[in-house]
Amino acid sequence: MPYNNSSNSLFHTPLVGHAVVDADGCISRVNHAFTRFTRYSAQQLEGAQLQALLHPDDSLPVRGATARLRYLSSDGQLCWGDTCTLSVEAADNSSDNFILQVRDQTSDHMEQQVQKGRARVLELLYNDDSLPEICETIVRFIETLGEGMRCSILTLDAERGTLHKAAAPSLPDFYSEAIEGMHIGEGVGSCGTAAFRRERVVIADILNHPYWERARRLVSRTPMRACWSEPIIAGDGSLLGSFAIYYDTPREPQPDELDLIASAASLTAIAITYKRSQQVLHDLNRAKDEFISIAAHELRTPLSAIMGYSELFAEEGTDLHSQQMFAREISANGESMSRLIDDLLDLSLIQVGRRLNMVKQKTLLMPLLEKVIGYFSRSAPLHDLKLCSGQDLPEEISCDAGRIIQVLENILSNAIKYSPDGGPVTLEVERSADSVSFCVTDQGIGMSETEVRRVFDKFFRADASNTAPGGLGIGLCIVRDIVEGHGGEIYLKSRQKEGTRVTFSLPI
Known part of the structure; x- marks a missing residue:
């Protein structure tokens, strides 16, 4: 049906969608902006009922008024558009037809919702809710912004390089249990690959993508068919985990959906960083x-x-x-x-970040060692203390003698303190090409892997029980600073109930 020139001119507006609708609610004509908004072709739209595009709970505004309505796009997703209906007369003077004018506000709506979500997360952080509770709130909130969307948050164990569920309320339990603790890596699904690459990974059809080959049988038991994953990265650049969006049908994301998953990952990073910082402060206090x-x-x-x-x-x-x-x-x-x-x-x-005061000078090595061993032989007579020195040791080394005695006394004191009476404690001194190594070995109670990783931290004591030997937990922190200040290295190996071996080296 032909329309007057003023009506036809509306269809040439590139940024505003227009559709001509007849008295029966049937679409007779659309412009390109309207097809882009709804993601349907003109052929699919012309002859279709307008009501089929609208959300069931939304209705058109009266003529001349504007309202923000929800539309269902061709892939079943919600789009938001500021909608106005304009009366129009056809060439036969009929006036029951109207023009639907729609301005796409999907991105604007998403941004407004993300801002609301951010405010809600900040409120939960202020109220000191737990991290799992906050992560689940984020996931459920993001899921409300898209039809059929399932979301998950996986956090990274940086030491092991594994991902662990923080929140995934809409994913099947058996699926979450199966992927728990998976290692990140190239081709390890969407989440493992995104975390490994530290970049977004979009897989529109997971059943037919090589990244999902190892989990194909598992995922085929679920309704999920598309997965887009965004790495969660802290403000300092450290990797925290991954945020994923799943759909039950294969599909590519729209630009506003990519913005949404990026915002979700950013929001999650804020929550994780804050809660971990809070825990660090709590531990420090x-x-x-x-x-x-x-x-x-x-x-x-x-x-x-x-x-x-x-x-x-x-x-x-x-x-x-x-x-x-x-x-x-x-x-x-x-x-x-x-x-x-x-x-x-x-x-x-x-x-305060300052190096300890050290004055290096030529120091006779054996007299220094004998002085330390002599002190402990007198103060710890119940222990079998031995000095084993190599044949080609240098006569002198350049060091701050007082500081190196401090290092040896600290390490030997720990070895004696955590060894049973009569237990052997050995100090071995050997020369390599350009350094002298000092190794203290005991057969005491030893330490766990977790304790070994923290042993050089300030205030950390391997056995903090009420019956533990005395000490402030600062000795090895100072020891490391002294050794590194001499240009040397120090490391520690230990196994529970088998003993500990501390080795440090000094350049000749």
Whole structure:
């Protein structure tokens, strides 16, 4: 049916969709912008009922008014459009027909919803909800923005390179259980590949894509047929996991859907980063409180001994031999307090990012070793302490002798502290091409893999129980700084109930 010139001119507007609708609600003509908006062809639209395109809960506004309506696109997804109906007269003067004018607002609507989602997540963070609760809220919220959408959040165990479920309420349980702990890597589904590459991976048909070959039998038992995955990356660039959107039919994403999954991953990164930072702060505060308590105890012990022996020393009638013994005990406990205070001062420098003060000079190696071994032979007579030195050791090394003695005393003290009485403790010293290595081995209680990974952290003690040997948990942190300050390296190996081996090297 022909229309007047003013009506025809509307169809040449490139950014606004137009459709002519007759009195029966049948579409008779559309422009290109309308087909792009609905993702139907003109042939599919012309002759179709307009109501079939609208969401069942939406209705057209009165003539001349504008309302934001939901439309169902050809792939079953919702599109949002600001809609206006305009009266139009045909050439035969009939006036029951009208022109539907639609401005695509899908991206704008999605952005508004994402902003609401961000506000909701910030509210949950403020209320101190748990990370699993927040992740599930994000997933369920994103799922409301698309028809038939299923979402999941997998978080990364960076040490093992594995992904673990944080939230996937709409995925089949057996599927989530089967992929739990999968390693990231090239060709490991959508999520494993996206995390490995640190870039988005879109797979429109997972049953026929090589990345899903190993999981094809598993996924064929689910209704899911498309999967798009976005890596979750923190502000500092570290990988946190992956966010995935699944559909039950094979399909490619639209630009606004790609924006949505990127926003979802960004929102999830905010939540994960905040909660992990919060946990780190909590752990640091707890460690600080424990440190203060332990430091007070460690200082009080030698101080109490000094005060006690001082009183005995001052008593009338105390013989010379006893006074000499009391004086030695006072001196030994004073040295213990001095070492503890020195450690605290060293730690304060490390805390602010400064290197410890070191003055390197030529130092005779064997006298240094014999001094350390002699001290522990006297202070720990119940342990079998041995020094094993290679035949070609250099006579001198360039080092801060006091600092290297501090390193050896700390490592040997730990070996003795965590070994049973009579247990062997060995210090082996050998020369390589351009360095000297020092290795302390014991057969004590040893450490777990988790403890070994944290052993050089400030305030960490391998056995933090009430019955654990004393210590502030700062010695090995200081030791590492001293060794690295000399241009050397240090590492530790240990197995529970088998003992520990600490090795450090110094350049010649």
